[in-house]
Amino acid sequence: MxxxxxxxxxxxxxxxxxxxxxxxxxxxxxxxxxxxxxxxxxxxxxxxxxxxxxxxxxxxxxxxxxxxxxxxxxxxxxxxxxxxxxxxxxxxxxxxxxxxxxxxxxxxxxVEMHAIQTSGNCIRNTTADPLAGVAADEIDDPRVHAEIIRQWSTLHPEFSFLPRKFKIAVTGSPNDRAVTRGHDIGLRMHRDLQGKPGFEVMVGGGQGRTPIMAKTIRNFLPVDHLLSYLEAVLRVYNQLGRRDNIYKARIKILVQSEGAENFAEMVEAEWLKIRDNALDLPVEERDRIAAYFAPPQYENLSDACPELQAAMAAEPRFAAWVDSNVGDHKQSGYAIATISLKPHGGIPGDASADQMEAVATLAETFGFGELRVSYKQNLILPDVPKADLLALWRALDGLDLGTANAGRISDIIACPGLDYCNLANARSIPIAQRISERFTDLRREADIGEISLNISGCINACAHHHVANIGILGVNKNGAEFYQITLGGVANENAAVGAIIGPAFDEWRIANAVEDIVDTYLSQRRPDEAFIDTYQRVGPQPFKEKLYGPDQARQAG
Amino acid sequence: MSKNQNATTNFLQAITANRLSDGYVVYLTARGGWSERIEDCRAIPDRGDANDVLRHAERQAGDDLVVGPYLFKIGVADGRPAPLGQREILRTTGPSVGTDLNLA
CATH class of the missing domain: 3.90.480.20 (Sulfite Reductase Hemoprotein; domain 2)
Incomplete structure (x- = not known):
């Protein structure tokens, strides 16, 4: 670290x-x-x-x-x-x-933490793949570059008064777990023909009231030039981004109005002026920062782990947890464990002080004392020896942190909503609780399989409802809470914005509506077909018919 | 909420703010102080009066150590002032869910 x-x-x-x-x-x-x-x-x-x-x-x-x-x-x-x-x-x-x-x-x-730049029209906390440095599918650890961006962007004098807030996300993997296209700048690592790493630069993504997925303005940027190129993007935005209308001030609106190609040309022209000056880090400095992210001293473990297989056979709840919450590690004999902060009926993303302390100890017992926070509001232990997974799960289970639902329908992302937030129009948390309580049967959840369901309490879309397979947006109608559903959003490397399925539901009917959507999927799916694949194959019509009846569905188009 | 809306036909107004020290919700009282209890709020029937009281509250906010006073609509339910609209109801009751509900 x-x-x-x-x-x-x-x-x-x-x-x-x-x-x-x-x-x-x-x-x-x-x-x-x-x-x-x-x-x-x-x-x-x-x-x-x-x-x-x-x-x-x-x-x-x-x-x-x-x-x-x-x-x-x-x-x-x-x-x-x-x-x-x-x-x-x-x-x-x-x-x-x-x-x-x-x-x-x-x-x-x-403990070397702060709250600077977590608000305001500046460059906010740079986010990254939560599996950075350990994922089996990774090209290289993106945190080295995220740290370089953090240092560059912290109190950057030129970018402390941008037209609007600015968010950067980085992934080192082809499988995007950082929603890079949903950010003002998304950086996705590739290798060039010589095997050197660089970034695809995507600009102008964002959700909120105008959801747009970022456009690629450069297919490959050598990592040596990262800062000067980011500086060029920010300069163009800082100069041309609108300051007269808060709803049109994000870079996505500028990229949209200029067109991605034109915007890219402006960035390249600016970059040409600054690319060979002192902005980019010397290799030695980059290596110095990279050394902090050197892999820990892994033991030489075999990937085959008979005790894990035996434990899964003996304990079905553990087997279900391994199936949903454990991912492949790049180091043989190790695994990545997701700690769900989504107990059925619980508050997505909340952790008690006791839970946080216990998880810190587990990170030391079953790893190298490191933890991750995912944008899905879960915690991750990145370096768990496979043979220790059973002991870890037992400990988590005792802390109400062992729910086997990562990537499943009850792994709901929810913003604080009107229960806490000054901007919200409707509550999010109780809706998440009611929905997750409908899916407490682990076998049913496993049968439904991979799916995402996100709930935002207002159009600012903090819970990323636009890119959820099932997105729910809370709205206020004459002082009462209603919930609008979008279907078909995707948050990974094929990021897409979902489409509104029809009229909104009140707070007492929204959980039923979700069940209707799931039932429609189950009745329509082909073997081994995930929700999003079924939706993309059959389109919205069967879902509309189930939700609104055949007549209304026809009227709704 | 619908119960509250049905309980009155004419709405009154009251003034709320957040307390500077902890951000907690407070209501302007009839005696010109601030209370955490909506039962203590000054219910103002006349719109013109309400605006005058608000302007006074805004001028006093610095001395009163409150932040952002504003008017909101109330009705009367069971003889007590009751906020109209989900947002103000939640500001009165606190979060409807919470990891902290047993700790508050």
Whole structure:
């Protein structure tokens, strides 16, 4: 893992002291709320419906056990004993007191964390494949480049007042687990003919009220030029992005209005001016950063693991968990374990302080003390010896963290919604709970197979409902909550935006509607056909007929 | 919510804000203070009066250590002020779900 140098430590400590002074002046009445609000937002502190909310960055979703313990300690000491992991691989605390926030930031600085640039019109936390560095299908570890981007983008003076917020996602694998096309810039690693790594650069993706998947503006950018090219993209956006209308200020609108080809030409022209100056990191510096991400000292283990096979045969619940929550590791004898933060009927992404502490210990017992946060709001243990999987699952099961549902229908992504969020129009969490309670039968979930279901409480789409196979958007109709369904969204390397299936459902009918959609899939599917493949083959009509009846479905088109 | 809407035909207005120290929801009281209990809120029948009271609350927000006062509609249910609309209902009751519900 990357470690702060002296400069990083001093800078973060200085920011905490500045904020301590700003809070004191606010409480003393020397700063008005109008003056204070941008200062607190620069430190990740929002004011939500019922309380403040502190959003803490987890760079590219990688955490040490020590950091996780600190997050647990903060939850217990300064909040209500839990934290909420988000689709931005961050953690949010829902109940911090204003006067405690400087102390929380001090605690975070102790473990090389902060909340800077988790709000505002700047470059936000760079996200990455949560399986970075361990996935069997990976070309190279993208976190090296995500860290380089983090350092470059932190307090970048030219890009601290962009037209709108800006999000970058990186993957080192052809199988996209970071929704790269859903970001302002998505970077997907490829190799050139000489075998050198570089990035496909995708620009202008985003969800919200105008969901657009990013366009590739460069097929291959050698990693040597990463920063100068990103700088060129940001410069074009900073100069031409709209500042007159918040709804049209994201780079996706600029790329759309200019056209991807024209936009690419502008970027290339800008890049030509700056590409050979000091912006790009020297190889030695890149190697220095890469050394922090060197693989741990793996043992020489055989990939064949008879004790695992025997345990799966003896314990069907464990076998179901391995089937859904365990992935292939690039190192033989090891596996990647997803810890579901989606117990049936639970709150997606919430973890208690006790759970966080226990998971930190498990990361040390069954790995090298490292954890990941996925955009699907789950935690991941990246380096579990296969022979230890049973012991790990037993420990997780005892913590209510052993649900066998990763990638299944109850692995629901949900934003905080109107239960917490100032922007929301409808609640998300209780809908997620009701739906997941319909699918508690593990065999039924396994039979339904791979599927994604995401619920956003407003059009800002924090829960990525646009790219879910089944997307649910909460809307407000005359003060009442309704839920609109989109079908056919895809979040992987074939990213696509789903289409609205028909009129919205009220909160009491939405779970039935989801069951109707699942039943339609089950009745239409061919052997071994996943939900999205069936949907793409048969189209929306059978789903419309089931949801609205044949007559209304015909009217709805 | 529909129960509350049915309970009244004429709506009143009240003023709410978030408390500076912890962000908790507070309501302007008849005596000009702020209370966490909606039962204590000053119910204002006249729209013009409501705007005057809001402007005063905004001017006082700094001294009162509250953030962002605004008007919202209330009805009366069982003889007590009750917010109209899901957002204000949730602001009154707190989250309808929560890992913290047993800890609050």
């Amino acid at each position: 990357y470690r702060y140098d002296e400069f990083d430590h001093a800078f973060v400590a200085e920011r905490v002291e500045q904020f301590r002074g700003q809070v004191a002046r606010r409480v003393a009445g020397e700063l008005s709320e109008d003056e204070f609000k941008p200062l607190r937002l620069m430190n990740g502190l929002y004011l939500q419906l019922h309380a403040y909310m502190l959003r803490v960055a987890i760079p590219y979703g990688t955490l040490s056990a020590k950091q996780m313990r600190k997050l647990a300690h903060i939850a217990r000491t300064y909040d209500r004993g839990y934290g909420h992991f988000t689709t931005r691989q961050n953690i949010q605390y829902n109940w911090p007191k204003l006067g405690d926030v400087p102390a929380i930031l001090d605690e975070l600085a102790d």
